[in-house]
Amino acid sequence: MCSIIVRYIKLLYxxxxxxxxxxxxxxxxxxxxxxxxxxxxxxxxxxxxxKNYNKEFYLKKDELHQSEIVKNEKFFNSAMVYLDILKKYLxxxxxxxxxxxxxxxxxxxxxxxxxxxxxSSDGVDASGIALLLQQYPILRKLETGHILSWMIITKKKxxxxxxxxxxxxxxxxxxxxxxxxxxxxxxxxxxxNSLYPTILFIGELNGTFIDSAxxxxxxxxxIIDISNALQYQLDFRKLRQGDRFAVxxxxxxxxxxxxxxxxxxxxxxxxxxxxxxxxxxxxxxxxREAVRLEGSFIRFPTLKPFRISSNFNLxxxxxxxxxxxxxxxxDFAVPIGTPVxxxxxxxxxxxxxxxxxxxxxxxxxxxxxxxxxxxxKKLLVMPGQKVKRGDSIALSGNTGRSTGPHLHFEIWVNHxxxxxxxxxxxxxxxxxxxxxxxxxxxxxxxIPKLRFD
Numbered sequence: 001m002c003s004i005i006v007r008y009i010k011l012l013y014x015x016x017x018x019x020x021x022x023x024x025x026x027x028x029x030x031x032x033x034x035x036x037x038x039x040x041x042x043x044x045x046x047x048x049x050x051k052n053y054n055k056e057f058y059l060k061k062d063e064l065h066q067s068e069i070v071k072n073e074k075f076f077n078s079a080m081v082y083l084d085i086l087k088k089y090l091x092x093x094x095x096x097x098x099x100x101x102x103x104x105x106x107x108x109x110x111x112x113x114x115x116x117x118x119x120s121s122d123g124v125d126a127s128g129i130a131l132l133l134q135q136y137p138i139l140r141k142l143e144t145g146h147i148l149s150w151m152i153i154t155k156k157k158x159x160x161x162x163x164x165x166x167x168x169x170x171x172x173x174x175x176x177x178x179x180x181x182x183x184x185x186x187x188x189x190x191x192x193n194s195l196y197p198t199i200l201f202i203g204e205l206n207g208t209f210i211d212s213a214x215x216x217x218x219x220x221x222x223i224i225d226i227s228n229a230l231q232y233q234l235d236f237r238k239l240r241q242g243d244r245f246a247v248x249x250x251x252x253x254x255x256x257x258x259x260x261x262x263x264x265x266x267x268x269x270x271x272x273x274x275x276x277x278x279x280x281x282x283x284x285x286x287x288r289e290a291v292r293l294e295g296s297f298i299r300f301p302t303l304k305p306f307r308i309s310s311n312f313n314l315x316x317x318x319x320x321x322x323x324x325x326x327x328x329x330x331d332f333a334v335p336i337g338t339p340v341x342x343x344x345x346x347x348x349x350x351x352x353x354x355x356x357x358x359x360x361x362x363x364x365x366x367x368x369x370x371x372x373x374x375x376x377k378k379l380l381v382m383p384g385q386k387v388k389r390g391d392s393i394a395l396s397g398n399t400g401r402s403t404g405p406h407l408h409f410e411i412w413v414n415h416x417x418x419x420x421x422x423x424x425x426x427x428x429x430x431x432x433x434x435x436x437x438x439x440x441x442x443x444x445x446x447i448p449k450l451r452f453d
Contacts, residue, residue: 098154106146112139120152128158132173132180139163139173160215174215181206183216188248188449198264201247202452205239209268218247222263229277229285230268231299235421243270246450265443267450276450278443280431288447290431290439297344297365298389299420301373301409302334302396309333309406312419328417329372329410336405338396340373342387343411351379357408358400361393374408375399 100122104115113129133139139161142148147164161173170185184202205212213223226247227236246267252260265278277285286292310316310331318325342363349370350362359376377397387393398405411420431439 099159100152102150102152104148106142106144106148108144110142110144112142112148115148116150116158120150120156122152123156124152124158125156128175132158132161135180136173136182172216176206176211176215179206181212181215185216197251198449199249199251199261200449200451201249203245203247205241205243205245207241209236209239209245213245213247218249219261222247222249225263225285226266226268226277228298229266230275233275233287234268234270237305239268239270243268244452245269246452248446248449265446265450269452276447278439278446280435280439280442282435286431286439288443290436292430298341299343300332301341301343301371301407302332302338303341306332306334306338306407308421309404312417312421314417326417328412329374329408330420332407332409334396334405334407336377336395336397338407339392340376340394340396340407342389342391342393343371344369344389346371346387348381348383348385348387348393351381351383351385354400356401358402359394359397360400363387363393368414370412372408372410372412374410375402375406 100120102119102121104110104119106115113126113133116124116129117126142163143165149162149164150158151160153159157175159175163171163173165171168187172183172185173180174183181204183204184200186200186202188198188200201213201216201218203212203216210223210227213226214220230236248264248266250262250264252262263279265276268275276288278287280286280290284292308330310327312327312330314326314328315324316327317323318327344363344365346363346365348361349364350360353359357372357374359379360372360374361376361379361381362370362372364370373394375397376394376399378395379393380395381387381391381393396405396407409420411418411423413423430436
């Protein structure tokens with residue numbers, strides 16, 4: 001009887017042991033298959049289906065990104081950001097005959113130089129890759145799952161590289177002139193209990209502020225807002241290569257998964273000094289002391305600043321008469337036919353011709369202020385006409401007593417001329433009372449986020 005029981009126990013042990021072995025093998029096989037699918041199949045499929053696009057492209061979205069978004073019930077797909085960056089940057093290269101964009105998911109042991117050389121099907125100039133790696137050695141630290149997008153333009157020139165370090169940071173490398181400039185986009189925690197993250201753009205000047213901000217993919221209207229708000233604090237023409245800026249933007253998603261954004265604040269660092277702007281609840285921009293930055297006026301009566309051929313000088317020697325006579329305004333060396341704009345809301349009180357001023361216009365604004373525009377080719381407004389800030393009022397010329405094509409521009413306050421390039425008397429709007437308290441409390445949360453490191 002005992003021998004029979006022992007025999008049955010041995011058979012049962014062998015059977016259970018065999019089943020356990022089979023189940024363990026199946027489980028191990030499932031793990032191996034899932035690992036291969038997760039890390040190798042996406043790379044193989046993406047690299048196999050490489051396709052060049054001329055002036056437009058589609059970026060295959062990484063499933064890892066999508067699952068993370070759904071899991072956290074938040075919306076911010078970093079792939080959308082650098083897709084938008086590249087699209088916005090395309091127009092800066094309109095003169096290029098060919099633009100090709102490529103994408104790659106980094107796999108184990110991938111090296112940047114090998115990726116760019118292998119997957120740029122039309123070829124790429126190796127010297128551009130070497131220059132990029134020399135400037136930014138951090139690009140040698142790619143990790144599995146990171147996403148790369150890069151742009152090759154005419155003559156196989158590496159123009160732009162976008163490195164998506166999921167889920168918190170994107171680095172953008174743009175070639176401007178003879179070198180690359182690094183821009184950083186960080187996805188920050190929610191601000192003021194918002195369900196959606198804020199985005200911090202960190203850039204460095206290489207060329208103009210406008211081009212440097214554009215190369216990061218910052219929306220054009222935000223760049224204009226920053227330029228208009230800071231134009232009374234600093235001269236953008238005096239910014240230097242290497243000056244830094246940070247721009248903070250909030251995001252929000254509607255029920256249709258469309259992302260809306262809003263400029264919250266910006267910081268520009270130049271010549272050892274910081275310049276800040278912040279958006280108040282009324283939609284206007286103010287500085288750290290709650291003083292409005294935009295004011296009711298724009299700084300220049302032209303679309304962009306032109307060279308100053310004669311500055312404001314009340315003791316100037318007149319180049320025509322040779323006598324000392326006040327120069328109550330600023331002369332801009334603009335080509336004939338350049339559009340001239342009203343710098344503020346007001347009423348045209350003079351639009352006529354004189355032997356000295358040529359065709360000229362005088363506009364009366366609020367706060368006891370008058371502006372004058374002289375030596376015009378063509379007048380586009382009439383006396384009594386109401387104009388708004390930025391309205392086109394004339395075309396520049398060379399009429400009247402003039403030694404060459406230029407625009408003479410004056411600002412008079414309380415019947416006295418002031419220097420249009422330095423006056424800040426127009427910036428008189430401040431937040432007061434409870435509005436000021438709310439605003440100052442809001443910017444306490446924003447200022448620490450406008451960091452460069």
